Amino acid sequence: MNIDIIPIKQLENGGEIMGKILTKIAVVICLLMLPFASAQANERKSYEMPRTEVAPIQESGTDRQYELYIKLPEDYAENTDARYPVIYTTDAEVHMDMLSGSTEFLMPEVIVVGISWQKNLGDERENASRFRDYSFVKHNNAELQERFHFGQASNHLSFIRNQVIKYVETNYRADPDERSYFGYSMGGGFGTFVLLSEPDTFKHYILGSPSRYQRAIDFFDDLEAKTAVQHKGQSANVFVSIGERENQMENMRTLTSLLKRRSGSGVALAGLEIIEDSDHGTAFPETVIRSVKWLAKLNTVTKPYLGQKLPGLTPEAFAPGLVSTDRWEYGGVFSPDMKEFYLLKDDEKEKTSFVVFQYESGEWRESVISQRVGQPFISPDGKTMHLGKRYKERTETGWSEIRNLGGQFEDIRVMRLTASTEGTYYFDEVGTDGDGQIRYSRLVDGKREDPRLASEAINTGTWLAHPFIAPDESYILWDGRREGGFGSSDIYLSFRQKDGSWGDAINLGDKINTDAWEASASVTPDGKYLFFHRMVSEGNVDIFWVDAQIVENLRAQQ
Incomplete structure (x- = not known):
């Protein structure tokens, strides 16, 4: 190793040479420290979904601890006068990612609320509580029944109705008239149970590949008959799907026929959506996308009445x-879904045009339809x-x-x-x-x-x-x-x-x-x-x- 020896006399001549030496030393130290800095920069941490809050919640009367994953729209903080539709989903740990991604593009102005599995159950299976919470009949295997306590869907429904929904609508600007439910597999069966027993819980139901074993079909058939008169006139929109290569297809058709019996009482069934070339697992992503597209067409506006401040009695x-x-502006009317506003309107040349404001992708857009026509009115349907x-x-x-x-x-x-x-x-x-x-x-x-x-x-x-x-x-x-x-x-x-x-x-x-x-x-x-x-x-x-x-x-x- 060659070491340069600098005479003391040179040091006495000023600090210029010393400055150069210190600069070289600083560079060497920085180079030596790079591996340590790189190691610190590469430290891992958990991924957090953007604009998503986690709210712990305990089921009343029990020690059951759950979490709510609440994802807010991008303009939630700015659009302070808006109330947003909400999609509630069970099996949140596996559903939130797909629902988040699809709604980001197809329904950007919606709150997504995921309801977790029980967090303090202590079972080696993370999702063990779903067998208890989403099922409506006891298991015929005594050992499995003893372990998972099947058949407590009614308790979980009470928890959702009385605590989860109340929490969301108290703490967030959620529209109580625009609640939707997304459930898949057992969650889809739970959604069917909710639809037949307490249909006013949600306005829209997405039932992906719901439980359809014979005991479930018999249970739903009996439940529908018992509650039909009680819930007559309570409306709901329903989307049902199944993979083309899934089993029990005949039971699935029986279930949709059963739901159609409610069509005279306000239930609007979109039909049975067949996910082509898919089994129970591979049908899930397509179910999410198709159902969110369906829901986006039904959903209400988050900036109603052209985003205007609401009037009082004056x-x-x-x-x-x-x-x-x-x-001159006159003859203004909204369409029944409140997504279109029609009127007759004069321009600066006093020429009257037939104009519409349409709500698309979260915004109102104006366009001219034609020259003057008669005063518009849209039939209630x-x-x-x-x-x-x-x-x-x-x-x-x-x-x-x-x-x-x-x-x-x-x-x-x-x-x-x-x-x-x-x-x-x-x-x-x-x-x-x-x-x-x-x-x-x-x-x-x-x-x-x-x-x-x-x-x-x-x-x-x-x-x-x-x-x-x-x-x-x-x-x-x-x-x-x-x-x-x-x-x-x-x-x-x-x-x-x-x-x-x-x-x-x-x-x-x-x-x-x-x-x-x-x-x-x-x-x-x-x-x-x-x-x-x-x-x-x-x-x-x-x-x-x-x-x-x-x-x-x-x-x-x-």
């Missing part, structure tokens, strides 16, 4: 700057868009071309036509000099009857127009001029009486009606808000909205 302009501007005496029908690819009602309506001038769930039409017959009238036409045994005049309770006054019939026909809204009114046109309300007649007309009052022109009132399909338009100034008509509680308050006074 009317406010709807979506200022976006919908309500300094020009969402299948028909009425445009006065013309209409469009919903197809797989969108709305059809405009068609004419024809027949009894051919010679009637109609501005607005609305329809009830039973198919009854209420519409205005445009007159001259304010002598228009409100008419109706019922659907009797599948045939459209000739239009008739509504009763005098409605057809009193002048400029009668723009009726809105409630889906259940319990009330009707319209506008016109009457003695004692507030302005050029007021909005009125009448409730259906016990004998089927219409009650006295009720002016909606000075919060709704002013000395200006108010017209075209309707209530949103979810029943929460009343929309109407008002002439704010000459050449400026805006759409307003107000809490629909105003209708219920007047109903309570009857």
Whole structure:
């Protein structure tokens, strides 16, 4: 080894040479330390799913400890006014990864909640508690029954209903009307048990390759028969899947037939989804993707009403700057799924266009459909868009071309036509000099009857127009001029009486009606808000909205 000897005299000449020496030493030390730094950088740690929180939870009345894995949408922190749909899943330890990945792209605005297996069971099998929690009949093998305690699904359901859901909806902005369940294998069987015994637990059910051994089928058949009357009218959407190469296919078809028996009571079964060329294991990933796609089409918006701040009992302009501007906007209506908002809107050249705002991928997007058409109204089932005496029908690819009602309506001038769930039409017959009238036409045994005049309770006054019939026909809204009114046109309300007649007309009052022109009132399909338009100034008509509680308050006074 060669060592350079530096004379002391050189050191005495200044610190320049010493600085060079120290620099060389520092470089050598850094090189020697690199392996240690690299070792520290390579220390392993557990993976954490982004935007996911872990909440310990103990089942009441027991010492059973579980965990909830709660994954939040990317915009959860920013979108503070939104309430989000929730997907609950059992077998969280094996389901969360797939559900997280698929919802990230297919349903980005959803909360995913995984319910773990019991954490303090002490069994050598990590998933041992699922045999107890997800099963609804005892095992016929005494040794296995003694070890795993099969048949306690009802206890686990109570835990989920009374604790898990309550915890999530108390601590997070979860939409209680948009709960979904995902279960696979035994978890799918548990979901079937929930659907038949307490269907209101969730709105949407995904049952992947559910338990279908003969004792399970017999149990479900008996449970469905026992609870059918009790749960009549409780709606739910159901997705069922199975791998093409799985066994007990005939029992699977029996199970879906059993679920179809609930179709008359509000259960909508999407059919049996066959996962091609798949067995019980390989069908799982495809089940996740297909079911989330299905769910995304059903799910509600997280930015309802175009993301606007909700009004109270005092009317406010709807979506200022976006919908309500300094020009004419009128005839605004939502589709039944609340994902589309249609209106007639003037541009800067005072040209009226038929416009729609559509909710896609978490955002509202505006587009022009066509030039001016009749005032839009969408039937309660969402299948028909009425445009006065013309209409469009919903197809797989969108709305059809405009068609004419024809027949009894051919010679009637109609501005607005609305329809009830039973198919009854209420519409205005445009007159001259304010002598228009409100008419109706019922659907009797599948045939459209000739239009008739509504009763005098409605057809009193002048400029009668723009009726809105409630889906259940319990009330009707319209506008016109009457003695004692507030302005050029007021909005009125009448409730259906016990004998089927219409009650006295009720002016909606000075919060709704002013000395200006108010017209075209309707209530949103979810029943929460009343929309109407008002002439704010000459050449400026805006759409307003107000809490629909105003209708219920007047109903309570009857």
